[in-house]
Amino acid sequence: MLAGNSQPTAAPDVTALNIKVMERLARTWSERVAVRKDRLDLDAYYDPTIPDFPIEIIPFARDPEFQEAYDRLDDRAKLRYLAAVWIGYNERVIFIEDDIVQPVCGLLRKNRLPGVADPVVQQVIAQTQVDEQFHTLMCLEVCESARRRHGIRDYRLPPPLLAKRMREQLDAADGPYAHALIRTAYGTVSETTIHDYLRKLSTVETIQPLNRIHTELHRRDETAHGTIFLELARSIYANLDSGAKELFHDIFERALHDSVEIDVDFWASTLPYVEARDWTPFVQRLRLDLAQKRIGRDYTGLRQLLDDLGITARLDFVFE
Ligand SMILES: [Fe+2]
Numbered sequence: 012m013l014a015g016n017s018q019p020t021a022a023p024d025v026t027a028l029n030i031k032v033m034e035r036l037a038r039t040w041s042e043r044v045a046v047r048k049d050r051l052d053l054d055a056y057y058d059p060t061i062p063d064f065p066i067e068i069i070p071f072a073r074d075p076e077f078q079e080a081y082d083r084l085d086d087r088a089k090l091r092y093l094a095a096v097w098i099g100y101n102e103r104v105i106f107i108e109d110d111i112v113q114p115v116c117g118l119l120r121k122n123r124l125p126g127v128a129d130p131v132v133q134q135v136i137a138q139t140q141v142d143e144q145f146h147t148l149m150c151l152e153v154c155e156s157a158r159r160r161h162g163i164r165d166y167r168l169p170p171p172l173l174a175k176r177m178r179e180q181l182d183a184a185d186g187p188y189a190h191a192l193i194r195t196a197y198g199t200v201s202e203t204t205i206h207d208y209l210r211k212l213s214t215v216e217t218i219q220p221l222n223r224i225h226t227e228l229h230r231r232d233e234t235a236h237g238t239i240f241l242e243l244a245r246s247i248y249a250n251l252d253s254g255a256k257e258l259f260h261d262i263f264e265r266a267l268h269d270s271v272e273i274d275v276d277f278w279a280s281t282l283p284y285v286e287a288r289d290w291t292p293f294v295q296r297l298r299l300d301l302a303q304k305r306i307g308r309d310y311t312g313l314r315q316l317l318d319d320l321g322i323t324a325r326l327d328f329v330f331e
């Protein structure tokens with residue numbers, strides 16, 4: 012009799028915000044996020060004989076010229092070099108928090124784009140802001156710990172390539188609405204893929220337990236942020252007029268391409284900690300070698316969103 016009595020159920024609108032997902036994330040925030048957990052003891056999980064960073068993740072780790080210079084170092088100098096890379100890595104994460112994600116959250120908290128005014132959505136955005144501020148603090152603390160242990164006071168992150176690329180789009184765009192769309196595109200790409208980037212490091216068994224735990228704490232929060240940004244982008248897009256939708260396609264395509272570009276200056280900034288010499292010819296060669304390569308990212312969630320919105324085929328970008 013079921014067939015006769017059952018009402019046909021309408022298929023859920025996949026282009027609209029899933030408020031139930033947002034309600035669940037808002038409700039569970041206190042129990043799941045890093046900022047509400049006990050502080051990480053920076054000394055309990057640090058073994059001075061273990062590297063801070065996995066050398067295999069460095070894009071020139073197998074380059075013979077680099078390997079020769081690295082192999083000449085004693086164990087202490089090798090550990091110091093990998094600590095410098097770890098500091099750079101975390102300063103890059105801080106850049107993402109401060110310059111990519113927080114500005115988007117601030118704009119959305121002020122309803123500068125449509126589709127995010129619901130009180131639960133606003134609550135989730137404010138929670139995300141708290142999380143990101145805490146991640147910046149966590150990264151500052153682990154960086155300072157590594158600087159102190161390895162006597163690295165002078166390392167400074169060079170201006171990130173992604174900042175330059177986003178700035179190019181902002182400078183070419185017209186008005187605050189387009190700027191908000193640009194920041195949303197870069198924020199969405201970052202927030203929906205960063206958890207995979209963090210997972211790569213949090214699962215490497217050969218690095219400092221402290222660094223793995225720190226990265227894993229961050230990764231757990233970012234898994235939720237990935238879901239949040241998918242819903243935010245879904246809702247914003249659904250509420251754009253057709254002209255703004257067209258603009259968003261162009262912006263998003265650029266953000267996708269920019270997100271896979273290898274930041275050679277960043278990696279090159281670590282080389283003086285292998286050896287104080289002129290690395291210019293090496294870096295020039297590296298630039299050529301890496302020009303056709305791209306950062307591998309997990310686009311599973313983002314790809315689903317773009318499919319739901321029906322815009323995947325309109326983007327000139329290969330998801331791999
Ligand atoms: Fe974060």
Ligand SMILES: [Fe+2]
Pocket residue numbers: 112143202232233236
């Ligand atoms: Fe995040």
